[in-house]
Amino acid sequence: MATDGWDTPAGRRVRMQCFRRDRDNNAKCRWCPDPIDYSLGPYTRGGNVWAWSPEHVKPRSLYPHLALDPSNIVAAHFHCNAARGTKAGIDELGTPSEDF
Numbered sequence: 001m002a003t004d005g006w007d008t009p010a011g012r013r014v015r016m017q018c019f020r021r022d023r024d025n026n027a028k029c030r031w032c033p034d035p036i037d038y039s040l041g042p043y044t045r046g047g048n049v050w051a052w053s054p055e056h057v058k059p060r061s062l063y064p065h066l067a068l069d070p071s072n073i074v075a076a077h078f079h080c081n082a083a084r085g086t087k088a089g090i091d092e093l094g095t096p097s098e099d100f
């Protein structure tokens with residue numbers, strides 16, 4: 001399963017790196033116009049669903065070699081990320097993900 005390194009110490013470092021980057025830039029959620037409250041810290045399981053979470057522009061399932069590439073990771077509320085994620089399995093089959 002975890003062949004892309006996301007659930008490893010290296011992956012956690014990349015997550016923190018992206019969190020700090022997005023906090024310093026006050027980055028917006030990829031999916032909605034609401035601001036992200038960076039004082040909540042990165043989302044943790046069972047935490048505030050409006051906290052920052054890392055969103056892969058190119059999905060890990062299709063681009064495992066980009067899983068730890070900070071340039072492939074943007075900010076999103078966990079709430080938005082999760083809502084999107086359940087649908088992504090279908091979208092990813094045929095529709096190319098949007099590029100910014």
Ligand SMILES: [Zn+2]
Binds near residue numbers: 029032033034080
């Ligand atoms: Zn959002």
